[in-house]
Amino acid sequence: MTTDASVSDRPGEAVSLPWLLAETTIIQALGTAAVLTVPALAPAVALTLGVPSSFVGYQVGLVYLAAMLSSLVGGAVVSRWGPCRTGQTAMALTAAGCLLASIPHLAGMIAGSLAIGLSYGLINPSASDLLQRHSPAHRRNLFFSIKQTGVPIGGIMAGLIGAPMAVAFGWGAVLWAVAATCIVLMLALERGRARLDAHANPATRLLRSAGLGLTTIRSDRSLLMLAAASFCFSAIQLCLVAFLVVLLVEELQMGLVEAGMVLAAVQVMGAVGRLLWGHVADRIHSGLAVLTGLAALMAVVSTTILFVSPQWPLAAVIAAFMLLGPDRRRLERRLSFRSRAPQPPARRRLGHRHRHIRHLRRRAGGADPVLVRAQSCRQLYRQLRRSHRPGPRRRLSRRRHLAARSPQDRRRGSQPGVNRRLRPAIVAGRGATSACRHTDSLTQKASDTP
Incomplete structure (x- = not known):
């Protein structure tokens, strides 16, 4: 409903x-x-x-x-x-x-x-x-x-x-x-x-899944580098949140209420920046480029704040801190999803899926292994479909390619965008998807049994 x-x-x-x-x-x-x-x-x-x-x-x-x-x-x-x-x-x-x-x-x-x-x-x-x-x-x-x-x-x-x-x-x-x-x-x-x-x-x-996230990051270099970049971004933002009021009150002789208003303005800028930089990343189709530019901006502004003094105009002080305020975590999450996209070696791609299937079977408890395997095949099929979903340019070139093919090839129903070694898994996944429509409730009931 x-x-x-x-x-x-x-x-x-x-x-x-x-x-x-x-x-x-x-x-x-x-x-x-x-x-x-x-x-x-x-x-x-x-x-x-x-x-x-x-x-x-x-x-x-x-x-x-x-x-x-x-x-x-x-x-x-x-x-x-x-x-x-x-x-x-x-x-x-x-x-x-x-x-x-x-x-x-x-x-x-x-x-x-x-x-x-x-x-x-x-x-x-x-x-x-x-x-x-x-x-x-x-x-x-x-x-x-x-x-x-x-x-x-x-x-x-x-x-x-x-x-x-x-x-x-x-x-x-x-x-x-x-x-x-x-x-x-x-x-x-x-x-x-x-x-x-x-x-x-x-x-x-409770403790079984504690190390899964760390294991995933350690096994993928792109995720490891993204986590390191996220650590640096978060360090600067937490330093800003922790010491902003102290700096304004003790170094710039500002009142506690006025310093609180500046902190609130920085938080508002964080909400605006969350939407603004996400929109920019969508327009230029590169979250990594936006994060790189933001890193350079943060480095420049952080260096500038070293020279802040009571002689600075209040507007300049507030503007400097507001430039550090925009939240980058939305971009980092989006980039982390893209960095987990499959890479050229097919065995490496399927290795990640098999580890995911083994984890599902461990989490299933007393569930029927046949149903667990069907559920796993369905999730594998969905991940493979997402992995090979073409972008706008590739879809256009694929349409031109299909238009240029002979009617016999079209009736043959081949899939030029999918690796031949993955077709058996996709066919099995389609069958498992149909079967799982009738067994989802049974799987849930079995997995809930201690």
Whole structure:
């Protein structure tokens, strides 16, 4: 059942798309607000704790260290508990982390930062699973983009709302407000949890998939280089978020509220840049060229910021930081999908598919091996079709080639764009696809059995 307002993957169970989109976006915004609240209020927090403001870098490092560890098992947690329960767990951890961080002691800040980081690593897997399952395919990219706007929204909340509230009531009140909002949202999610978590498999092992991402990156040099570039981009952006308010307050003698407004402006520029650079990459058909140009721009602007002083015009300071604000992660994700396209050696291509099939069979638990093999063949067939899907120029040349062929060759039905060694796999995949239409429900029932 699919309509404009709801969609469902099970008969009689419709999910409200506006509610689902609002839920995932608000969770993303609250998680980001919790991460950025302490950096946005770093001078006031450091004064209370009796440490230098530069120590905020260690706090951000703890948050993202915990987020990195929890993200390794995020997919398995979603599979075992369900995406809605995972989102509730993330909100509970966020609330606990904010309450711990509000304690005016260094130990409380450390414990709170770790809890906030653990929650942040679970937010994206749960939201992605919900949108992937329940959003219509023709609007899925739009829904994911809207959900991701929760990141700049959270930054705007920390800058525009957090700084004035800290001046009026103290920085602890900001963390209490975030914690209270997370608790309210966690309780509100219970209403539709049973329906959204109906596909959860309690037999899933949490640590089994922890190293799959690292193994995939290590086995592909292009992904390894892209991960290294993403590391450099993220390092610059996290340094900007962590030390922007400290720099503006302590070096440029700006007020905390004004510095929060600059932080909010940088987050707005991040949202605009996400759309702008993605559009540019689509127009020139080269995400790598756009990322290279952005890397050069970031290097120049970062060097320029070394010479920032109170004598600089305020507009020039804000413009310099806003140039560092645009989010490049959308381009990196898009480029990562392209870098995983099959490369010339056919055996290497099929080797990746066979490893994927072995992983599916391990994850199937007590499922019938015949059904698992059919399911794997269907996924292999889909990947092979995507791998050999021609681009616009190749489609045009293929049409000309077919027009020039004789009627006998056309009736023969050969496929000039597909390697002959892959045709048996494609034929088998087509048969498996037809068979799997009748066995999907049996496979799901068997795989859910402990």
